[in-house]
Amino acid sequence: MKTLLCCTLGAAALALAACSAPTAKPETVMSTVAPGMTQNDVIKRVGPPDRFYGESGNECFQYALGKYGNVPFAIYFKRQAVIATARATCDPAQVRAAAGPAVAWHSTDYSVTRR
Template identity: 60%
Template sequence: MNKVVCVALFAAFGLSACVSSPTPAPEVTMSMVKHGMSQNDVIARVGPPDRMRGENGNECYQYALGKYGDVPFAVYFRYQTVVASERGSCNLAVTRAAAGPGIAYQASDYAVQRR
């Protein structure tokens, strides 16, 4: 009888440990990003981005949030520091504005050069 109880308890507690934690609401994840945070801080709190635009610390990180990845979230950096974030995809015009006048974008949306 004791073996049956032990197996039942192990199965009950063992299976509960295998259940994954729920996906946080997009608003919870977005609220973790604050103005002035570094790129490394954002990655530590939110994770690696699903997409990046720009270079040299003047970039946009795009995340696909929500249970099905259907909520886009963009974080804009200037000199590797958060200057803006928004619910939506990376906007090239905002990325360019965050980079400032010292950055010239080439034909490719992903390539940048210093003047």
């Protein structure tokens, strides 16, 4: 009985420690992304995006950073390589501009949300 109680308390303490793990500061996360990185490199460093816009490698990954997800961070790609970052939400007009005139776009902008 005493062993069971100790194991339960230990597991509870471990669970609480995991919940209170510090969240990386948005500036720290943003500084790890550099122009020229591939989409796979970004996903390895920052994780999968919360939303993405665009198509055919000319896209924008959007992240919600900060302790409460209240700091938007956008990463713009051209041919699957980072061309720009911004502390803002993705702007579909910039995604279209990065693609250039040779890329055919759908009549409506779209986004995909990770659940």
